[in-house]
Amino acid sequence: MKSLFVSVAMILIGSAASAQLRATPDSTKKVQIVETSCGQCQFGLKTKKGCDLAVRIDGKAYFVEGTTIDEHGDAHASDGFCEAIRKAKVQGKVKDDKFKVTYFKLLTPEEAAAEKKN
Secondary structure (H helix, E strand, O other), rough: OOHHHHHHHHHOOOOOOOHOOOOOOOOHHHHHHEEEEEEEOOOOOOOOOOOOEEEEEEEEEEEEEOOHHHHHHOOOOOOHHHHHHEEEEEEEEEEEEEEEEEEEOOOHHHHHHHHHOO
C-alpha cells in the first residue's frame, strides 16, 4: 500500500511540474530559436549523470527544467537528442544556471531551415 501511495504521489508531482509548459508561446515574451540536445552526450555537461535535455544559448549550454528529454521522442534514435543537435523554439529564462522553460517546440529540419532564412 505504501508503494502505491508513493507511485501515485510521484505521478502527481511529475504532472504538476510539466503542467507549467505552455502549448503556445506567450505573445508578450520573446521566442528564441536555440540548439537543443542531450546535455551530457552532445554538449559535454558533467553536473548530472545520465541523459538530460539541455539548450545552448549564445554558446553556453544549460540543463532544461520544465520539460524532459523523454517528452520529445526516443533520445537514442538517429535523430534523437543523444545522437543529434536539433533546433527548438523556446521561451523561458536562465536562472540558477538552468534554463527554466515555459514553451518548447522542437523544430523539424525543414522548419529549422525556414527559421534560418528569416
